[in-house]
Amino acid sequence: MTINRRHFLGAAAATAAVAGAPAIAGQAKPKVVVIGGGPGGATVARYVAKDSKGAIDVTLVEPTRKYYTCFFSNLYLGGLRDLASIGHTYGNLAAKYGINIVHDYAVGVDRDKKTVTLASGSVLPYDRLVLSPGIDFIKGSVPGWDVSAQNEMPHAYKAGSQTELLRAQIDAMPKGGVFAMVAPPNPYRCPPGPYERVSMVAFRLKQINPTAKIMIFDPKPKFSKMALFQEGWQNHYSGMIEWIGPDFGGDKVEVRPDAMEVVVDGEVNKVDVCNVIPAMRNGRICDIAGVSDGRWSPVVPATLQSRMDENIHVLGDSAAQGDMPKSGFSANSQAKVCAMAIRHALLGDKAFPPKFANTCWSALAECDGVKVGATYKATPEKIAKVTGFISKTGEPADVRCQTYKEAWGWYDSITQDMFG
Amino acid sequence: MTGLGRNPVITLLAATGIVGSLFFADGVVASETGGDPEKGTKVFARECGTCHKVGPEARNGIGPHLNGLFGRRAGSLEGFRYSKAMREAGENGLVWEFETLDLFIENPRSVVKGTRMSYRGLKDADKRRHLLAFLRQFSDNPRDIPEAAPTLPEGPGFQVPESVLKMEGDPAYGEYLASECFTCHSKDGSDNGISPIIGWPPEDFVVALYAYKTGYRKHPVMEMIARSLGDEEIAALAAYLATLQPSE
Ligand SMILES: Cc1cc2nc3c(=O)[nH]c(=O)nc-3n(C[C@H](O)[C@H](O)[C@H](O)COP(=O)(O)OP(=O)(O)OC[C@H]3O[C@@H](n4cnc5c(N)ncnc54)[C@H](O)[C@@H]3O)c2cc1C
Numbered sequence: 001m002t003i004n005r006r007h008f009l010g011a012a013a014a015t016a017a018v019a020g021a022p023a024i025a026g027q028a029k030p031k032v033v034v035i036g037g038g039p040g041g042a043t044v045a046r047y048v049a050k051d052s053k054g055a056i057d058v059t060l061v062e063p064t065r066k067y068y069t070c071f072f073s074n075l076y077l078g079g080l081r082d083l084a085s086i087g088h089t090y091g092n093l094a095a096k097y098g099i100n101i102v103h104d105y106a107v108g109v110d111r112d113k114k115t116v117t118l119a120s121g122s123v124l125p126y127d128r129l130v131l132s133p134g135i136d137f138i139k140g141s142v143p144g145w146d147v148s149a150q151n152e153m154p155h156a157y158k159a160g161s162q163t164e165l166l167r168a169q170i171d172a173m174p175k176g177g178v179f180a181m182v183a184p185p186n187p188y189r190c191p192p193g194p195y196e197r198v199s200m201v202a203f204r205l206k207q208i209n210p211t212a213k214i215m216i217f218d219p220k221p222k223f224s225k226m227a228l229f230q231e232g233w234q235n236h237y238s239g240m241i242e243w244i245g246p247d248f249g250g251d252k253v254e255v256r257p258d259a260m261e262v263v264v265d266g267e268v269n270k271v272d273v274c275n276v277i278p279a280m281r282n283g284r285i286c287d288i289a290g291v292s293d294g295r296w297s298p299v300v301p302a303t304l305q306s307r308m309d310e311n312i313h314v315l316g317d318s319a320a321q322g323d324m325p326k327s328g329f330s331a332n333s334q335a336k337v338c339a340m341a342i343r344h345a346l347l348g349d350k351a352f353p354p355k356f357a358n359t360c361w362s363a364l365a366e367c368d369g370v371k372v373g374a375t376y377k378a379t380p381e382k383i384a385k386v387t388g389f390i391s392k393t394g395e396p397a398d399v400r401c402q403t404y405k406e407a408w409g410w411y412d413s414i415t416q417d418m419f420g
Numbered sequence: 421m422t423g424l425g426r427n428p429v430i431t432l433l434a435a436t437g438i439v440g441s442l443f444f445a446d447g448v449v450a451s452e453t454g455g456d457p458e459k460g461t462k463v464f465a466r467e468c469g470t471c472h473k474v475g476p477e478a479r480n481g482i483g484p485h486l487n488g489l490f491g492r493r494a495g496s497l498e499g500f501r502y503s504k505a506m507r508e509a510g511e512n513g514l515v516w517e518f519e520t521l522d523l524f525i526e527n528p529r530s531v532v533k534g535t536r537m538s539y540r541g542l543k544d545a546d547k548r549r550h551l552l553a554f555l556r557q558f559s560d561n562p563r564d565i566p567e568a569a570p571t572l573p574e575g576p577g578f579q580v581p582e583s584v585l586k587m588e589g590d591p592a593y594g595e596y597l598a599s600e601c602f603t604c605h606s607k608d609g610s611d612n613g614i615s616p617i618i619g620w621p622p623e624d625f626v627v628a629l630y631a632y633k634t635g636y637r638k639h640p641v642m643e644m645i646a647r648s649l650g651d652e653e654i655a656a657l658a659a660y661l662a663t664l665q666p667s668e
Contacts, residue, residue: 186561186563187563187564191564192566222560224566224567323563323571324562325563325564325566358566360566372566373566374562374566382571384570384571385562385569385572386572386574387574388566388567388570
């Protein structure tokens with residue numbers, strides 16, 4: 001799909017007009033519709049509503065009444081958090097910020113009429129539409145697996161009932177049983193996520209089933225914080241975890257959900273739990289809206305506007321923006337830049353040069369955390385990494401414990417920033 | 421010798437804020453300090469391609485292959501025979517990033533004095549920018565490996581003020597200052613395990629000390645010593661040390 005230049009000339013003209021005459025006096029309030037109530041969607045809805053002080057009408061469409069964060073869902077698997085503590089509702093966004101919360105599913109976007117159709121049949125008009133629908137899985141990426149097998153072999157890569165199921169399966173493993181993970185190919189949400197999960201599963205098994213084994217089948221030769229994870233696994237769970245990379249067939253995996261088998265380069269492994277994390281792509285609504293390149297949705301880095309329609313913004317995991325990893329922190333950071341761009345476009349509010357940041361913490365064990373972070377800038381082509389940091393191997397325990405605690409503080413702050 | 425030139429567009433974007441995105445959207449401006457990888461392809465072929473290979477099929481040749489270069493410690497590829505100087509530079513903490521590469525490509529010997537890479541250096545800052553943008557494509561992507569090296573240089577790059585390069589140093593003052601140096605460096609230019617510092621062209625010497633001073637070149641002792649020296653002192657040392665010739 002190619003970029004439609006006409007849209008951008010249109011954008012230039014529209015913005016120039018707004019800059020010249022900010023007031024849209026006498027007209028109905030401009031309308032922003034947000035699809036998806038995760039870190040991208042909830043944050044952008046809250047910031048647009050909060051900072052426009054009621055001058056923009058904001059509607060948030062999200063099917064679930066309770067949003068379970070993927071972040072910290074691994075700590076739930078490890079037994080370090082309970083499920084209730086990672087569930088959030090949208091009550092404050094409605095009560096404190098006047099956002100219209102619609103618990104429904106978007107099924108259609110008419111870009112010419114600028115309307116969104118919901119599963120219930122109702123139609124929402126918009127001046128700006130924000131899509132932050134997270135990820136969907138690529139069909140057939142793990143031979144033998146599709147969503148109909150998610151009860152036998154859960155993905156637990158969208159949090160909630162899937163995470164609960166995986167935890168129950170781990171707890172029910174026979175003594176000395178095998179937990180298998182099929183890790184995803186790049187790019188996917190939360191680059192260290194699968195490996196933090198392995199750490200947390202090991203943490204739990206060490207307590208309830210210490211002779212159990214963990215096998216990771218990985219199509220990638222290398223993953224984020226690899227040296228830190230391997231050091232942590234050696235320190236805490238020596239002999240428990242085996243990582244099988246592409247050199248040993250990690251990229252040639254087939255699963256048989258009925259038989260609970262993982263076939264690696266022709267060799268059959270019997271396993272007791274199998275966590276299949278398939279390849280990922282943007283949420284389906286991006287395809288429906290016609291803003292996807294077939295896998296992700298390309299955006300203008302400075303405003304998160306779709307390259308294909310200047311009235312649509314795409315945030316978070318679904319966006320093809322450049323160097324930012326697909327994380328909750330990134331989605332939240334992009335949402336703030338996007339909210340500023342929307343207020344600038346619709347109200348003529350002042351906009352500052354965009355700045356982005358991300359930090360991903362990972363728990364290796366209780367009170368042992370590591371982190372990786374970076375700052376980013378918008379260039380015409382992409383959001384580009386400028387500087388960064390990462391925890392070091394061999395750090396003293398008190399530094400690691402500090403990092404672990406820092407993540408808990410971050411969790412409280414970001415969920416408040418999202419849900420008010 | 422100059423570092424990366426400041427692009428006037430930066431100031432423009434900063435001043436206009438989001439309106440700059442219109443430039444972005446239309447693809448009118450070049451990125452802030454990032455180069456154009458396509459232009460870099462040609463620079464690479466002309467300047468480096470005879471000795472270095474990069475890309476999926478790349479192997480070591482006269483020079484090491486340049487895949488995964490960003491974030492890599494200097495002189496650390498297994499299976500390539502580096503000079504002692506390059507290996508030591510890596511052991512002392514030299515890591516290839518935009519800034520260190522920019523300097524190395526501009527003037528290889530000001531970063532790794534005894535390098536076997538016989539290349540005169542590429543003085544054109546724009547060409548270096550494009551070349552680095554091209555080379556960056558063959559290292560890890562921060563989207564997948566967040567800790568991977570940046571894809572955009574942080575600042576305008578390594579720069580030695582023109583005024584310092586032009587400064588006429590006082591050799592007598594230099595002689596006085598150099599006495600501190602000769603507690604470690606040999607006075608006759610022999611390599612006692614610490615590289616000799618006499619007989620250098622003054623400009624290379626100034627660049628080398630500035631590289632330590634600004635932390636572009638890593639070495640705890642020399643960074644500390646260079647930071648303690650003012651511009652006039654560096655110029656004086658350069659003038660004096662250039663007058664000494666190694667005895668054979
Ligand atoms: C195990 C795991 C651990 C993680 N750990 C971390 C971490 O420590 N730190 C971190 O920063 N990130 C972490 N992440 C990543 C983080 O969860 C995601 O990157 C983040 O949730 C992306 O936000 P988003 O807004 O793009 O999408 P989501 O959070 O997925 O939100 C999308 C929402 O859109 C809704 N939706 C989808 N389609 C429609 C539609 N058609 N109509 C209406 N609504 C729709 C969905 O119901 C969903 O609620 C982790 C992820 C996983 C899986």
